[in-house]
Each structure stands twice: as structure tokens, then as C-alpha cells.
Amino acid sequence: MTICETCGSNDVAKKGMRYNAATTKQKFFCHNCNTWFVHDDGFKKMKNRPEDIVRALEEYADGASLKKVKKHLLHHDDVRISRWSIRTWVVKYAHLLKKTNRDLVFRRLRAASTTTKNT
Numbered sequence: 069m070t071i072c073e074t075c076g077s078n079d080v081a082k083k084g085m086r087y088n089a090a091t092t093k094q095k096f097f098c099h100n101c102n103t104w105f106v107h108d109d110g111f112k113k114m115k116n117r118p119e120d121i122v123r124a125l126e127e128y129a130d131g132a133s134l135k136k137v138k139k140h141l142l143h144h145d146d147v148r149i150s151r152w153s154i155r156t157w158v159v160k161y162a163h164l165l166k167k168t169n170r171d172l173v174f175r176r177l178r179a180a181s182t183t184t185k186n187t
């Protein structure tokens with residue numbers, strides 16, 4: 069699955085290729101924020117501020133469901149994001165969390181992934 073590097077939405081479509089000297093890269097268009105991006109190696113240009121992400125993850129650590137965190141992001145930060153992306157955040161930004169929260173978040177994610185197979 070590909071996720072928009074700007075807004076984290078997964079509402080993206082493949083639209084042709086961008087060529088440069090070294091490599092060929094798949095170009096994507098995000099229907100959520102109407103921007104183009106090239107799938108590179110990860111989320112380098114992610115616009116979501118790490119502090120917002122950390123706050124979302126801390127809510128999750130506090131016991132909010134991924135669904136609730138997702139809803140919160142939409143209403144408070146105007147960020148449309150999939151639950152899957154929130155998981156990605158956990159992995160990417162876990163180092164910014166306090167250790168106790170980090171442990172909680174990972175534990176909850178592990179528990180969730182054993183009950184539901186779809187990511």
C-alpha cells in the first residue's frame with residue numbers, strides 16, 4: 069500500500085513515471101490533498117508534525133482505539149489518515165515517545181494484529 073507523503077492518506081493513484089538519470093520512479097497522485105509525489109524510500113517529506121503524531125500515539129497509549137485516534141486527527145488536525153498509517157507512525161516515531169508509552173503502544177498494536185489479520 070502506498071501512502072501520501074504529504075498528508076498520510078492512502079487515497080492515492082499511480083500516475084505514470086518520473087525518470088531521471090539514475091532510476092525510474094513511480095509517480096503518484098493523492099486525491100486527499102491533491103498533490104503529486106514520487107514514491108521514494110519512505111516518508112521523508114511527511115508534513116505531519118512529529119509533535120502531532122506523538123500526541124496521537126500518546127492518546128493511543130492512553131487507551132484510545134486506533135479508530136478514535138484517527139477520528140481525533142481528522143477533527144482536530146484535519147489529517148485524514150488510515151489506521152494502517154498510524155501503525156507506521158508508531159514504528160517511525162516510537163523513539164519520540166516516553167518509554168512507558170512506547171511499550172504500551174507496541175503492546176496494543178501486537179495484540180490488535182493477532183486478532184485482526186488485515187493491516
Ligand SMILES: [Zn+2]
Nearest residue numbers: 072075098101
Ligand atoms: Zn495527500
